[in-house]
Amino acid sequence: MSSPLVIFDLDGTLIDTAPDLIDSLNHTIAPVGLAPMTLDDLHHLVGQGARVMIKRAFELRNVPLDEADADTLFNNFVEHYRHNMPGKSQPFRGTVECLERLAAAGMTLAICTNKSEALAIPLIETLGLSDHFAAITGGDTFPVRKPDAAHIFGTIERAGGSRDRAVMIGDSINDILAAKNAGIPSIGVDFGYSDVPIASLSPSSVISHFDALTDNLVRDLLVASKVVS
Numbered sequence: 001m002s003s004p005l006v007i008f009d010l011d012g013t014l015i016d017t018a019p020d021l022i023d024s025l026n027h028t029i030a031p032v033g034l035a036p037m038t039l040d041d042l043h044h045l046v047g048q049g050a051r052v053m054i055k056r057a058f059e060l061r062n063v064p065l066d067e068a069d070a071d072t073l074f075n076n077f078v079e080h081y082r083h084n085m086p087g088k089s090q091p092f093r094g095t096v097e098c099l100e101r102l103a104a105a106g107m108t109l110a111i112c113t114n115k116s117e118a119l120a121i122p123l124i125e126t127l128g129l130s131d132h133f134a135a136i137t138g139g140d141t142f143p144v145r146k147p148d149a150a151h152i153f154g155t156i157e158r159a160g161g162s163r164d165r166a167v168m169i170g171d172s173i174n175d176i177l178a179a180k181n182a183g184i185p186s187i188g189v190d191f192g193y194s195d196v197p198i199a200s201l202s203p204s205s206v207i208s209h210f211d212a213l214t215d216n217l218v219r220d221l222l223v224a225s226k227v228v229s
């Protein structure tokens with residue numbers, strides 16, 4: 001039997017990337033005259049990767065954006081974000097201890113993020129966290145991304161896990177819906193970037209700190225999911 005697989009979302013779950021997302025977004029939109037975005041705005045912008053974040057920023061300001069400009073702005077965003085990595089981004093409190101604790105309990109860890117691979121993988125690398133993860137998949141790794149179940153299934157496959165022994169941890173509707181679509185338990189964190197209270201999305205469990213993410217919680221959720229399904 002494969003070991004339990006704990007799949008983490010990245011932005012707003014493992015890593016507090018908000019200040020750098022906002023900095024790079026504002027750097028990108030300033031030359032085209034869009035007023036700067038704030039941390040509050042970010043909750044409505046983040047979730048589907050940088051391309052969608054830029055598009056949503058224009059929608060928020062009621063300014064039209066054509067496809068050619070969107071490509072240029074996306075490339076500018078990626079260049080600025082990559083160049084400044086890891087910037088102010090830091091793991092949330094207790095993250096590293098949690099990863100070590102779960103690994104010591106025999107669990108495999110993976111990241112399933114809607115951030116593009118070209119941003120997610122170097123960010124985790126520059127933060128010195130890559131060795132913790134058996135797989136890191138991004139919003140452009142597969143033809144679909146969260147909330148599509150196939151993003152989770154592809155992550156499970158790459159990490160060498162199994163679909164009936166995997167749990168998803170995330171901060172947004174995309175994570176909780178992806179887990180539901182994949183038929184696996186979910187843990188919502190309430191310190192991320194969701195624009196609605198995470199509990200309102202009915203994850204299997206909610207945590208407010210990584211200290212609460214124990215191997216016992218993961219095993220309990222896996223057992224409970226078998227009982228009800």
Ligand SMILES: O=C(O)COP(=O)(O)O
Pocket residue numbers: 009010011012045046047048049050053112113114115172
């Ligand atoms: O960067 C985004 O828009 C979303 O990233 P996440 O899936 O890691 O939260």
Ligand SMILES: [Mg+2]
Pocket residue numbers: 009010011012013047170171172192
């Ligand atoms: Mg997130």
